Amino acid sequence: MKKKLMFVLFVSLTFLLSFTPALFAEEGVTDTEIHIGQWGPQTGPAAAWGAIARGSGDYFKWINANGGINGRKIVYHMFDDGYNPAKTKAGVKELQEGTGIFAWASGVGTSPGLAVKDYLGKKNIPWVGPAAGSKNWVDPPMKNLFATYPLYEGEAKALVKYAIETMGKKRIAIAYQNDEYGKNGLRGALAELKSHGMEAVAQVPFEAKDSDLKPHIMKLRQAKPDMVLLWVTVTHSAKIVGISKAMKFDTQFMATSTCSDFPLMTYITKGAWQGVICATFAQLPGSGYPLLTKYKKEIFDKYAPKGERWGLFYYAGIYFIEPMIEAMKNVGRDLTREKFITAMENIKGFKGIGPEVNFAPYKKGDMYCRQGTSETFLVECLEGGKSKQLTEWMSTK
Amino acid sequence: MIDFIQMIVSGVATGSTYALMGLAMVIIYKTSEVPNFAQGDMALVTSYFAMMLLTTMNMSVYLAFFLSFVFAAILGAFLEFAILRRAKEPNILGMIVITIGIEMIILGFVSWKFGGEAKTMPFPIGPYDGFIIGDIYISKLDVLTLVSALFFMIVLYLFFKFSKLGLAMKATQQNSVAAQIVGIRTNRIMMMTWGISSLVGATAGLLIAPTVMQPFMMWDPMLKGFAAAVMGGMTSLPGAVIAAYMLGIIENLFGGYISIEFKTVVAFVIIVLVLCIKPSGLFARHYVKKV
Numbered sequence: 001m002k003k004k005l006m007f008v009l010f011v012s013l014t015f016l017l018s019f020t021p022a023l024f025a026e027e028g029v030t031d032t033e034i035h036i037g038q039w040g041p042q043t044g045p046a047a048a049w050g051a052i053a054r055g056s057g058d059y060f061k062w063i064n065a066n067g068g069i070n071g072r073k074i075v076y077h078m079f080d081d082g083y084n085p086a087k088t089k090a091g092v093k094e095l096q097e098g099t100g101i102f103a104w105a106s107g108v109g110t111s112p113g114l115a116v117k118d119y120l121g122k123k124n125i126p127w128v129g130p131a132a133g134s135k136n137w138v139d140p141p142m143k144n145l146f147a148t149y150p151l152y153e154g155e156a157k158a159l160v161k162y163a164i165e166t167m168g169k170k171r172i173a174i175a176y177q178n179d180e181y182g183k184n185g186l187r188g189a190l191a192e193l194k195s196h197g198m199e200a201v202a203q204v205p206f207e208a209k210d211s212d213l214k215p216h217i218m219k220l221r222q223a224k225p226d227m228v229l230l231w232v233t234v235t236h237s238a239k240i241v242g243i244s245k246a247m248k249f250d251t252q253f254m255a256t257s258t259c260s261d262f263p264l265m266t267y268i269t270k271g272a273w274q275g276v277i278c279a280t281f282a283q284l285p286g287s288g289y290p291l292l293t294k295y296k297k298e299i300f301d302k303y304a305p306k307g308e309r310w311g312l313f314y315y316a317g318i319y320f321i322e323p324m325i326e327a328m329k330n331v332g333r334d335l336t337r338e339k340f341i342t343a344m345e346n347i348k349g350f351k352g353i354g355p356e357v358n359f360a361p362y363k364k365g366d367m368y369c370r371q372g373t374s375e376t377f378l379v380e381c382l383e384g385g386k387s388k389q390l391t392e393w394m395s396t397k
Numbered sequence: 398m399i400d401f402i403q404m405i406v407s408g409v410a411t412g413s414t415y416a417l418m419g420l421a422m423v424i425i426y427k428t429s430e431v432p433n434f435a436q437g438d439m440a441l442v443t444s445y446f447a448m449m450l451l452t453t454m455n456m457s458v459y460l461a462f463f464l465s466f467v468f469a470a471i472l473g474a475f476l477e478f479a480i481l482r483r484a485k486e487p488n489i490l491g492m493i494v495i496t497i498g499i500e501m502i503i504l505g506f507v508s509w510k511f512g513g514e515a516k517t518m519p520f521p522i523g524p525y526d527g528f529i530i531g532d533i534y535i536s537k538l539d540v541l542t543l544v545s546a547l548f549f550m551i552v553l554y555l556f557f558k559f560s561k562l563g564l565a566m567k568a569t570q571q572n573s574v575a576a577q578i579v580g581i582r583t584n585r586i587m588m589m590t591w592g593i594s595s596l597v598g599a600t601a602g603l604l605i606a607p608t609v610m611q612p613f614m615m616w617d618p619m620l621k622g623f624a625a626a627v628m629g630g631m632t633s634l635p636g637a638v639i640a641a642y643m644l645g646i647i648e649n650l651f652g653g654y655i656s657i658e659f660k661t662v663v664a665f666v667i668i669v670l671v672l673c674i675k676p677s678g679l680f681a682r683h684y685v686k687k688v
Contacts, residue, residue, distance in 0.1 A: 043505055047513015047612060178658065207661045211414075211605075211617035212645070214407035215652035215660060218400055235515050235609045242608075246525035247534040268515045268609055270523055307512065 026336045028102025034072050034328065034335065036060065037101040039081040039088050040108050046083035048234055048313065049108045049258075052131045053078050055317025056105055058303035059295075059325075069328045070335070077101065083108070085115035092116045096125065103128065103340065106320045110134040110180045120144060126340055128327075129320030133257070133281075134184055138367040144337075146344050146359060148320050150376045152181070152256060154396020155279040156188030156229065158376050159254045162277070162391065163227045164196050169252065171201045173225035175216065175240060177232045178205040185231030185256055201225050206232045213239050221249045230255040238265060242272040257281050257376065261312040266385035274383055277390065279376045282319045282354045284387050285310060292353045315353065322352035323359075323372060347372070355393055368397075399532045404649040410539030412645025414601050416546040418615075418622020419629065419637035420553060421598035426631045427557070428570045428590040431492040435476070437619025438503035439595045440602030443469040444610060445511050447603055448518045458521055465603060466596055473595025474588045481591075482584060508612045520607035542604045549597050550638045557634065566590055570632075617661075624664040628671050630678025640679060 028035035040053025060074040068074065077095050081088040088107075095101050096119075103126035107113055110132045120127050121142045130137050130145075133152035137145055163169040174189050176182035186203065193200055202223035204216050217240060220228055228244075228251050230237045237259045244251070253276045259265055260278035263285070283289040295318055300310050308314060327343035328335065350357040355375035363369045375393040382388055418436060425433045446468050450461035476499060484491060517524065520538075527536040557563035568576040569586045577583050601622075605614055622637075625644050629636030644664055652660035671678060 041513065043508035043513065043612065047508050048515055050513055205658050209613070209617050210661055211614070211621075212407070212411040212648065214411070215404065215649045216657055218403060218407075218653060219657055222400065235611055238515065238609055242525045243536075246527050246536065248529060264514065268517050270517065270525070272525060309514070 026102060027100045029072070029335050032072055033075045034069060035075045035077060035099060035101050036103055036105050037077045037079075037092065037095050037099075038105045038107055039079055039091055039112060040106075041083040041112075042080040043082045046109060046233075049131065050080070051308070051311065051313040052106060052108055052317040052320070054305070054308065055314040056321055057317075058299050059318040059321070061303045062299045063325060069325065070331075070333050072335070081112055083112060085111045088112035089115040089119070092119065096120075096123075101125070102335075102337070103324065105129060105324060106131045106317060108132070110136065110184075113137070114180070117142070117145070124337060124341075126324075126337055126344070128324040128344065131316065131320055132181065134180060135367075136180065138371040140365065141362065141367050141370040143341065143362050146323070146370055146372060148323060148354070148357060148372050150257070150279075150281050150355065150373045150396050151188075151371065152184035152231070153188030153191070154374065155257055155376050156185040156231065157192040158378065158391075158394045158396055159229060159277070159279055160189050160192040161394075162378055163229075163252070163254060164192075164198070167227070167252065169227040170198075171223070171225045172198070172227045172229065173202040173204070173220050173223050174200050174229045175204045175206060175220060175232055177236070178207055182206070182231045185229070189229050189231075206236055208233060208236075210236070213243060216240070217243055217247065217249065220244075221247070225251055227252045227254060230259065234259055234261075234265070235268070238269045238273070241276060242269045245272050252277070254278065260379060262379075262381045262387050263385035264309075264311055266381065271383070273381050273385075276381045277378055278381070280312070280379055281373070281376060282312065282316060284379065284389070285312070285315075286386065287389075289353065295353065319352060319354045322354075323347050323350050323357050326350060345369070400653065403533050404653045405646055406533055406535060408646030408649035409543065409642055410536060410645070411648070412625075412642035413539065413542040413546040414605065414618050415621040415625045415644055416638040416641035417542070417549065417601035417604075418598055418618050419625035419641045420546070420549055420622075420634060421594045421601075422623055422626045423629070423631060423634055423637045424553065424594040424597065425590055426570075426626065428566045428587060429492070430489055430570060431481075431496065432623060432626075432631075433591075433594065434493065434496045434619070434623075435499035435503060436496075436594070436598045436622070437602075437615030438500045438507070439469065439472055439476070440598040440600075440619075441612065441615045442503050442507055443472065443595070443599035444518065444602035444606040444614075445507055448511075448516065448606065448610060451519050458519070462603060466599065469595045469599035470592040473591035473593070476595075477588045477591035482587070504612055511612075513612055516610040517608065518603075518606035518610055522607065524608035538604060538607060542601070545600050545604065546638060546641075549600065550634055553593075553597070554634050562586075562589070621664050624668050627668050628678060629680045633678065633680045636678060636680025 038053050040050050041047050042050040060076045064073045079091045106129045108131045113130045124144045126144050128146045129148040133149040137147040176186045204219045255278045257279045260280040265273040283292045330343045331339045345361045347359050355373045357372040359372050360369040374397045377393050378390040379387045421436050447465040450456045522537045565581045569583045573583045625641035626637045628640035651663045
């Protein structure tokens with residue numbers, strides 16, 4: 001009887017012990033794997049930015065090929081949300097509650113991101129590097145959310161400041177997309193103008209699905225601006241600059257970082273993009289920056305699918321989440337969300353292919369504890385899509 | 398004054414694209430009473446097909462365009478034959494839902510096959526080539542679109558009015574059973590209608606593509622073309638074209654003088670007004686089916 005009891009106890013103990021790692025492990029982390037999720041539009045109006053999610057995927061492949069993170073491989077779960085917030089929300093919930101995701105990487109778009117911000121926040125699931133420079137990520141700050149894209153407001157301020165102080169521009173007009181993305185840029189530009197005692201000579205809203213832009217361009221032209229700041233989609237920016245030049249509306253155009261992929265912009269404007277000044281958030285493709293060159297050789301050349309282009313959006317998918325990988329490495333084998341968040345908070349002076357990244361322990365009301373980057377630099381598009389760096393890294397605070 | 402004239406000119410230019418889409422929708426509606434919401438995406442896939450011929454197969458523009466028109470016609474006929482005709486106990490609502498489904502499938506296919514990155518199609522006329530006449534800018538592509546819209550309007554009008562096939566198409570719409578009794582092969586008529594409609598819509602796509610191509614490029618022209626078709630009465634070809642030009646001009650003037658923010662919604666306000674005040678449209682004769 002005693003022997004039988006001992007046997008039952010032994011079997012039960014063995015059975016329980018076999019589950020021990022699972023009982024104490026973090027969601028989305030197994031002995032050999034870390035599950036990371038991301039949404040990215042591969043179809044729909046913002047599909048051009050889908051390269052971001054593909055860039056992240058190839059970055060993870062490269063990390064896995066180089067031994068993974070502390071003995072674990074990254075399992076990447078990417079889904080196409082078509083830039084549709086309802087699909088983003090459904091996809092995130094499905095993966096989170098079905099598969100179990102340890103943390104979320106990047107994710108394109110202000111509206112899709114806003115659809116899941118609260119859901120991830122309530123569960124304290126880490127989310128690093130949303131692919132949009134919206135202030136909504138960090139104001140107010142959330143414990144789980146770390147932003148690496150410089151704020152659109154800051155970019156707009158830097159551009160307007162350069163236009164006024166360096167180029168001597170006096171009549172500034174703003175063309176903005178009539179949504180949160182465009183309004184972030186509008187707010188920054190208006191604030192910078194105000195600090196110089198100036199006002200915008202025109203503020204022209206664009207709807208994302210507008211195809212006829214001539215009335216908007218005429219509105220801008222009527223204001224006789226010497227600089228027009230563009231905070232609209234890539235295709236709208238291209239059309240505005242192209243049509244304006246054809247209409248002999250000769251002014252200086254400046255644009256957000258989303259339009260700073262100069263080879264692409266030059267191609268779709270048939271060269272009309274030459275002379276446009278943009279803010280940007282990462283080293284330029286032809287800069288010869290050693291880490292970027294390494295990424296090109298070891299990630300893009302090896303893992304990128306046929307037809308993929310080595311452009312800003314592709315390697316932005318790497319840039320946005322470099323600190324995430326760094327923090328996971330720093331945590332060590334015992335990877336939990338709490339420890340990962342602490343490791344993210346400890347990232348200071350981190351330098352990847354973008355500006356310096358600094359986070360700090362969570363402090364209510366201090367958005368810069370979660371806004372890791374506060375720098376941008378300005379570039380001018382030259383003939384053939386080449387670029388000229390106009391400034392060093394500028395503070396966007 | 399310059400701005401006013403420029404707005405009218407731009408309105409006419411934009412209206413030409415709407416007109417082509419409106420014409421394409423009217424052709425199908427005339428025979429089947431189904432508004433085809435896949436019209437824009439049928440034009441989209443044809444434009445990408447042309448782009449593929451031009452860039453990967455290095456064809457001349459003329460040959461690529463000719464083959465694209467053939468492709469468009471076959472695509473339209475195929476969709477009718479393979480999908481719409483297979484609908485069991487079809488009613489108009491069901492057919493509309495099918496066209497929306499086709500629209501989504503084509504859009505997904507184009508995004509998957511060609512990617513979402515913006516492109517521009519090689520074309521002898523540059524997207525920003527134009528004339529400046531007394532400070533008024535006129536784009537060469539817009540002129541070509543205008544000529545194409547008027548050409549199709551006249552040809553189709555004559556076709557429906559005087560050709561045997563055109564009359565057969567009209568008969569199919571008015572009473573398909575009676576048409577069958579008098580020997581019209583209504584299935585074949587429907588297939589041809591879809592082919593012709595697809596070709597007309599594709600012209601709009603092919604003339605937009607030299608500026609910027611992306612998977613969503615036909616959404617706005619399709620909706621505005623539909624608005625123009627409704628305004629014109631859904632069965633009147635000249636009506637759809639005139640309404641499209643009116644719409645383009647009204648949109649531009651509204652954007653210029655009233656509110657640029659609400660410029661896009663003007664078209665839909667007009668649809669609502671037309672449906673409330675004159676449901677048969679501004680230019681169509683009210684046709685009542687008799688039992």
